[in-house]
Amino acid sequence: MMHAQQIALIGNPNTGKTSLFNSLTGSYEYVGNWSGVTVEKKVGIIKKQLGELIDLPGIYTISPISKDEGVVTDFLLQDSFTDILNIVDASQLKRNLQLTVQLLELGKPMVIGLNMTDVAKLRGIKIDYQCLSSSLGIPVMPIVARTGKGCKDLINYFKENEKKTIHPLTLDYGPVVESAIGRITSLLTAYNVQHKRWMALQILEGNNRILSQIKGFSHLQELEQICSQTESELLNKNIAQTLQQHIHHIREAYIDSLLNSSVSISKQSMPTLTDQVDRIVTHKLLGIPIFLGLMFLMFMLTFDWLGFPLSDLLDAFFTGPLTDAIESFLQVIGASAFIEALVLNGIVSGVGGVLVFIPQIFILFFFLSLLEDSGYMARVAVVMDRLMEGIGLNGKAFIPLIIGFGCNVPGVMAARTIEQPKERMLTIMLTPFMSCSARLPVYALFVGAFFAKYQALVVLSLYLLGIFVALIVAKVMSSTTYKNEKSLFIMELPPYRLPQVRTLWRSTWEKGKGFIRKAGTYIFGGSVLIWFLSYAGPSGFAVDMNDSFLALIGGLIAPILIPLGFGTWQAAASLLTGFLAKEVVVATMSIIYFVPEAQLQGFMVEQFSPLSAYGFMVFVLLYVPCLATVAVIKKESHSKKWMFLSIAYGLSIAYILVLIIYQVGKLVGLA
Amino acid sequence: MNLTELAQGEKAHVRDFSAVSKIVQRRLVQLGVKENEEICLKRKLPFGGPCMIETCGLCISIRLDEAMRIEVRK
Structure with a gap:
């Protein structure tokens, strides 16, 4: 049976994505708490038969480093979906919104599920949802995916979801990058593709997965030339060290301006339970025993x-x-x-x-x-x-x-x-x-x-x-x-969470x-x-x-x-x-x-x-x-x-x- | 000085991490590490094992040789 809505669930790793998936679909899904446990695209039916929910691997940014992250780029350009549900960790807003900005630049209908609002509150983070929602131009729904709080509102949202066109978010990346974007989009006009500006930006960021999505692409050399020229121009003008960093900074400035108006933090830091447990389980001598x-x-x-x-x-x-x-x-x-x-x-x-x-x-x-x-x-x-x-x-x-x-x-x-x-x-x-x-x-x-x-x-x-x-x-x-290949290691350590019996x-x-x-x-x-x-x-x-x-x-x-x-x-x-x-x-x-x-x-x-x-x-x-x-x-x-x-x-x-x-x-x- | 020269639990600010290998560098940027950001060396594991660092309220583990390439200032 074909459903009216296909909603893509996208968010950073360890934001409770899979918990939300389970709450919304009521299906038996597999829940993990380490970066990238969702290694396959999984589809569930949203409660009340409202549509399909597609669970995608957790990513920090669209541009992939590991193989599972490439799935998202492919999906965004290939698969047909009607909406994006972006899950955002309220206690890590600044980092999470980097991905949100990239999704907004694509210009698909989108809603934010603001998760872990309880954790954020404990850390003294106060968020004005209304203000955040109106500055982003899309609905923002506070939820606690682990307990299912607020998930009803999300389901109701999808029930009453009326299709409206959304305009892609356009940030000004400065004259150097903007001219590069212009040159790449004009290269892309030779091909039958959508979202040209978005693709151009992703290419500049080093997302080489984009190119494999364009049939019969033959301007690889020109592209590489544009990227390296732009990068050296940024370096010469002392704007940024790399293209990636520059794009990241522009987005961050935008995010900072958002957060200034909608978030207030009453600073208080005390050793969390996670710190104390980590002191024992990663102890010098006791860790391995x-x-x-x-x-x-x-x-x-x-x-x-x-x-x-x-x-x-x-x-x-x-x-x-x-x-x-x-x-x-x-x-x-x-x-x-x-x-x-x-x-x-x-x-x-x-x-x-x-x-x-x-x-x-x-x-x-x-x-x-x-x-x-x-x-x-x-x-x-x-x-x-x-x-x-x-x-x-x-x-x-x-x-x-x-x-x-x-x-x-x-x-x-x-x-x-x-x-x-x-x-x-x-x-x-x-x-x-x-x-x-x-x-x-x-x-x-x-x-x-x-x-x-x-x-x-x-x-x-x-x-x-x-x-x-x-x-x-x-x-x-x-x-x-x-x-000849060097081994690498970098890993995010999520805070400990007491697993729930149901999960x-x-x-x-x-x-x-x-x-x-x-x-x-x-x-x-x-x-x-x-x-x-x-x-x-x-x-x-x-x-x-x-x-x-x-x-x-x-x-x-x-x-x-x-x-x-x-x-x-x-x-x-x-x-x-x-x-x-x-x-x-x-x-x-x-x-x-x-x-x-x-x-x-x-x-x-x-x-x-x-x-x-x-x-x-x-x-x-x-x-x-x-x-x-x-x-x-x-x-x-x-x-x-x-x-x-x-x-x-x-x-x-x-x-x-x-x-x-x-x-x-x-x-x-x-x- | 580099990150590993900090005492356990000591905080400093990132000065430069462009010497870190490309993939790890990209991941660090994604996780919120940037110049002038506060960074804390939480723990070093024995036998030259990886170390755990905290930045922007997030705990990350990287290898000792990569951490040595992160320049910090107190």
Whole structure:
């Protein structure tokens, strides 16, 4: 359905943009509190079906530095939208209005949502909304997006929104720049483009994204000449050092005149809570130990203290009452033996074997959301920067890696906020080594069978191994392929905000539901297929599993895996299916070893030793990114080469490392 | 003197930051850093790690070598 209004939501990072998006659309959106968490264009339907709201990445100015910021330039010139909703942080007006001025220069219908008016009031900032609104010539609505205050008024505004034409704001940038603008606009008349003055200004500011939006542009040389001439003229006349600075100053003068008439500040500064917390979490000596301690706490809660008992309960329910109930139901309706085997041995054990990990996965996602929403994640980036610099990356790259613990796909996408192309590519390639939640079921199955006493420790060792391998790969790649590019780091640290229960639950659910959806689609389909392959063989149906198609396929690969200690067709077949999604490894094993829970461990002990079980887990950790991750790597790197590379080196690192672990382990008598 | 020579928590005014690498410089301008603006060195992390600075009511983290290229006056 096409809506009458398409409203673009634009604002600086950390201004509560995503909170506002959620309040206005009532949809389940993902909320973040570190610069650039909104890495994709998201669309929601405004309450009362008033129109579409388009969430864009947070930017300080239109002219992009990192990749996600370029999205906004493209959007403003390409996509059709009727209105702009500019969210502005009332406590940071001066900086926020820089973007507002650029949007006003475009001349699209616009309304300002003045957010965090409560924070501004606390800091003694008094704003005359009426005055600000009449000087800007557009409506200004005070809101508090976190609590939803004032959002009703915004919705009402869009309800009664009558279209009126808006004239672009025109500032006088002084004779030097104005003449350059004139020359560029006359160049642009040769092309069929709108907003020529705006484009000219953006080009002068260094927004090279503009040019890619003009079809068949051929005046690149003239443009570069105009820009460099103007810049040197500014320098010679002692007006400004760079074009960017000059344009920034003119806008700032305009903003100052606005604020003089509409804002009064009663100055009072006292150490905020953020300062006090920062003193501890970024402490000289305690910073890294505190971070590691928090991670340890997160793992213990997820695997040992809380997650494991809950999973056990769920498992008891699936294998006990649920299976019995389905079995008697199938008997009542008189299902054939084939259907009964399909449902009980295929679907219930395959899908159920994965679903029992829901508690663990939700607990993990809850903590990741807590880290993001509170603002601590940005501090982690600062604390880890020194270490990351050593391997040719910066602290910001650590955030996609942590997100990768939840799922590699958003991790790879979050790399967009990294400014340097080299560091971005590296981060993308490293993320698959982060042990995502889909690998958890595999570990849980094996540690339950072989390392019952040291579950959390063994799992923690796998997570650390993943990080360790990633760091080594980064070091090798940054000192070979990319040795000429310098690593950079700059990061805004937003104030801490106490996450609200509602927001936390929303983002946990948003991430976790993907897991449940996968169980209903991929894993369901995969389970049926795998069960069928194990049920049928060259000689017909209901064959012994060792004569099935699955055994045949697995048997082809198994010899390669013998040096690794798990050269059985069962292991080979599960690894093969794990490419679909890592959870499928468990679904496959549950089907292959279809035996009551009590016997499963005995069964696995026949096939694996503790050493080869550990090797198998390491292999699953590293071997190939899942299908979804491979697809997103290709999309983000725009190259098949990198995609195949990520598969190839994953496989070879996994093979070599597990070979070493198994062979050395055998030598020292661990087998 | 440069920014890193300030004591922890000490304030000064930016004199010149044109020696900072281009991308970081652009970001600093966007975040509100400019000549004559008040700037406070809040914390330096150990082992030559990044430092945290505050300007215009905003906390920013940059690397030590970049901070050394920001000239300030008390």
